[in-house]
Amino acid sequence: MEPEIEFTPSVDNAVLGLREKRLAQSTRSYKARGCRVIRCTRCLLPKIHCLCSSISPMTSDSRFCLLMYDTEPLKPSNTGRLIADILPETTAFIWSRTTVDPQLLTLLSDNSYQPYLIFPASYALPGRVTKTVDKQLGKHPLFIMLDGTWAEARKMFRKSPYLDNLPILAIEADESSDYLLREASTKEQLCTVEVAIKLLAQVNEITASEQLNSYFVNFKQRYLAGKANRSLESLIAHSAENCTAKL
Numbered sequence: 001m002e003p004e005i006e007f008t009p010s011v012d013n014a015v016l017g018l019r020e021k022r023l024a025q026s027t028r029s030y031k032a033r034g035c036r037v038i039r040c041t042r043c044l045l046p047k048i049h050c051l052c053s054s055i056s057p058m059t060s061d062s063r064f065c066l067l068m069y070d071t072e073p074l075k076p077s078n079t080g081r082l083i084a085d086i087l088p089e090t091t092a093f094i095w096s097r098t099t100v101d102p103q104l105l106t107l108l109s110d111n112s113y114q115p116y117l118i119f120p121a122s123y124a125l126p127g128r129v130t131k132t133v134d135k136q137l138g139k140h141p142l143f144i145m146l147d148g149t150w151a152e153a154r155k156m157f158r159k160s161p162y163l164d165n166l167p168i169l170a171i172e173a174d175e176s177s178d179y180l181l182r183e184a185s186t187k188e189q190l191c192t193v194e195v196a197i198k199l200l201a202q203v204n205e206i207t208a209s210e211q212l213n214s215y216f217v218n219f220k221q222r223y224l225a226g227k228a229n230r231s232l233e234s235l236i237a238h239s240a241e242n243c244t245a246k247l
């Protein structure tokens with residue numbers, strides 16, 4: 001029998017809270033790809049590659065808000081959650097085309113934050129795009145990240161009227177992303193955590209940027225090691241089947 005992802009309620013950041021909520025809403029169990037693997041219920045990596053003990057949370061002046069598409073909080077390949085692991089003041093919401101969480105609206109209108117929507121400049125009217133963060137006294141920059149596949153992020157961008165008046169801060173990939181965990185991504189697209197690492201560097205939060213980067217490097221290595229194990233296992237299983245067939 002295939003083990004399913006179960007959740008141990010040890011909620012200590014917003015993404016873990018969303019995951020719990022999303023699992024409770026599901027009428028059937030969510031099965032991640034490669035679900036035969038026994039995964040850590042917190043970091044979702046195969047248990048032998050668990051990186052939970054290396055999480056060292058910190059505070060930063062910049063704040064992140066993740067708008068997550070549907071099952072994104074449940075996916076082992078999701079990287080937005082890494083931001084919340086290191087910066088637990090990160091907020092997270094499940095995106096919906098028809099409704100908006102009132103808490104998200106409250107956050108967007110809160111005077112202690114200066115919100116920016118993070119999205120490529122080519123999708124917006126030029127007047128809306130900014131390349132720099134205006135560090136206003138007493139305000140935290142609030143970076144709104146659309147967390148999903150590229151097609152999902154575009155959909156969230158187009159169909160969220162409450163984001164329409166926010167300035168767009170454009171982060172362009174000046175180097176290739178080497179996080180090719182998802183077949184749909186291309187070299188030009190940075191994954192969510194890579195964008196956050198760049199944003200933190202841009203606003204001179206170097207320690208936070210470096211800490212998040214080293215956590216991401218660690219995650220990437222372990223994720224890919226888990227993937228390699230799985231391919232090897234399926235290869236062995238497959239050749240065993242072939243042998244049986246020949247016998």
Ligand SMILES: [Zn+2]
Pocket residue numbers: 040041042043044045050051052053
């Ligand atoms: Zn873990």
